[in-house]
Amino acid sequence: MTKLNTPILSGLMKLKDSDKIRFHMPGHKGHAVELYKPIIDNLLQLDFTEIDGTDNLYNTNGIIEESLKLLTKERGSKKSFYLTNGTTVGILAGIMALTKHKDKVLIARNCHKSVYNAIELNELVPIILEHESTDTGLEIPIAEEDFLKVLKKDRDIKMVILSRPNYFGLSRDIRELAKYCRENDVYLFVDEAHGSHLKYHEDLTINAMELGASLSVNSFHKTLPALTQTSVINFGHHMSDEDIARVLSMIEKLQTSSPSYIFMMSLELASAYMAEHGEERFEKLKSYVDNFYKSIEDLDFVFYPSFKKELEQDFSRIILQTTSPSIYLRHHLERHGIFIEMITKNIMVLITSPMDREEDFKALSKAIMSFNINDYKDFVTHEDIDSVSEDNRVSLRNSEGRKLKENIIIYPPGNIYLKKGDVIKSEDISYLMDLFENGVKVFTDFSKDLNNLYVE
Ligand SMILES: Cc1ncc(COP(=O)(O)O)c(C=O)c1O
Numbered sequence: 114m115t116k117l118n119t120p121i122l123s124g125l126m127k128l129k130d131s132d133k134i135r136f137h138m139p140g141h142k143g144h145a146v147e148l149y150k151p152i153i154d155n156l157l158q159l160d161f162t163e164i165d166g167t168d169n170l171y172n173t174n175g176i177i178e179e180s181l182k183l184l185t186k187e188r189g190s191k192k193s194f195y196l197t198n199g200t201t202v203g204i205l206a207g208i209m210a211l212t213k214h215k216d217k218v219l220i221a222r223n224c225h226k227s228v229y230n231a232i233e234l235n236e237l238v239p240i241i242l243e244h245e246s247t248d249t250g251l252e253i254p255i256a257e258e259d260f261l262k263v264l265k266k267d268r269d270i271k272m273v274i275l276s277r278p279n280y281f282g283l284s285r286d287i288r289e290l291a292k293y294c295r296e297n298d299v300y301l302f303v304d305e306a307h308g309s310h311l312k313y314h315e316d317l318t319i320n321a322m323e324l325g326a327s328l329s330v331n332s333f334h335k336t337l338p339a340l341t342q343t344s345v346i347n348f349g350h351h352m353s354d355e356d357i358a359r360v361l362s363m364i365e366k367l368q369t370s371s372p373s374y375i376f377m378m379s380l381e382l383a384s385a386y387m388a389e390h391g392e393e394r395f396e397k398l399k400s401y402v403d404n405f406y407k408s409i410e411d412l413d414f415v416f417y418p419s420f421k422k423e424l425e426q427d428f429s430r431i432i433l434q435t436t437s438p439s440i441y442l443r444h445h446l447e448r449h450g451i452f453i454e455m456i457t458k459n460i461m462v463l464i465t466s467p468m469d470r471e472e473d474f475k476a477l478s479k480a481i482m483s484f485n486i487n488d489y490k491d492f493v494t495h496e497d498i499d500s501v502s503e504d505n506r507v508s509l510r511n512s513e514g515r516k517l518k519e520n521i522i523i524y525p526p527g528n529i530y531l532k533k534g535d536v537i538k539s540e541d542i543s544y545l546m547d548l549f550e551n552g553v554k555v556f557t558d559f560s561k562d563l564n565n566l567y568v569e
Pocket of ligand 1: 304
């Protein structure tokens with residue numbers, strides 16, 4: 114066959130050879146080949162549509178029904194359901210199905226953009242609680258008392274939405290909040306995108322279903338051996354059948370009408386694998402992570418940050434604080450074939466999973482130990498932002514006092530920093546410019562360009 118013109122395929126084929134060790138999602142880490150062998154060997158033959166014998170995700174009575182029962186048991190929910198369009202669709206569907214036009218919802222500022230999108234689509238009234246951030250960019254989860262204070266004052270709030278754990282693997286207790294919500298007919302929606310794995314080790318925080326949340330969503334692809342875009346939604350035991358049906362029907366409206374069997378099999382495989390090997394794999398992972406932290410204990414340019422004692426930190430999410438901008442160390446690791454999930458100005462986030470191998474952690478500590486900041490003096494961290502200015506378009510630098518017509522998003526994780534309608538303050542400009550100049554990706558959802566923000 115003549116060589117086809119396939120830039121994505123060619124690009125990824127090249128990348129896969131340099132990206133040797135992955136401390137980023139997806140959680141299969143590119144090498145869960147044995148687990149995926151039946152799918153890999155029969156990829157096209159298994160890529161079915163809804164015919165006799167394949168069941169139908171939106172009207173189950175066969176193999177998918179059976180698979181969902183196993184999933185529900187494993188998740189410890191009243192019902193769990195496969196999402197083949199990621200956690201994003203679960204968040205949109207959960208919020209849009211259980212709220213009505215102009216309902217009030219209470220959210221944490223650093224919610225994922227899908228939460229803000231659901232609010233916009235259903236024309237809800239958000240009450241936004243601000244979270245604390247350290248000066249290195251670590252986001253501190255909001256305490257449940259702060260949610261409770263607002264809820265007790267405003268009895269019209271219909272739903273509370275929060276991310277737990279957050280991108281940095283940080284969680285706080287939400288038992289009292291869950292209890293209050295159950296007793297007062299408020300939905301508690303926990304975005305547990307980063308917590309699919311919580312139940313597999315006693316040192317990990319308790320998951321949302323066990324804590325009594327109304328619903329939760331898990332991105333299996335982030336921390337379990339599952340393909341990108343695969344997630345599940347879980348309903349708490351106190352949720353009514355009618356509410357569950359309403360959300361499932363909304364998923365059917367928002368999600369593809371041809372849910373991928375490859376994705377469903379991936380979700381099923383990941384769940385079955387974790388049921389069988391989850392605890393043993395997480396015990397191993399913990400020892401690898403502990404040994405890794407010990408190995409870099411004496412270095413003075415990188416360290417494990419200290420957290421307030423009321424915060425629980427997921428040991429499987431490696432957090433490193435760097436004394437120089439993290440982008441230098443990230444670049445150094447990439448030169449050694451090690452790719453990580455994300456950086457803020459002085460924090461690096463590495464995602465580990467049950468598929469990581471001991472040698473990956475050894476390679477990571479070896480690469481960190483060989484870092485010398487002097488090798489990176491000439492490294493360019495960013496392209497400059499020009500000072501463009503038109504009536505309704507301004508560059509971030511010139512945007513003080515202007516009202517945004519679009520969201521500004523820090524990516525990853527895809528959290529909204531400023532939302533449509535916010536007036537840009539000089540401290541916002543300094544904060545965002547500082548991130549940008551230190552190699553952190555700052556996106557806009559409309560213009561896609563910090564040079565040309567849409568403003569009123
Ligand atoms: C906190 C949080 N919620 C939701 C999502 C969306 O998840 P998905 O990529 O599975 O749609 C993300 C993605 O990064 C996230 O970080």
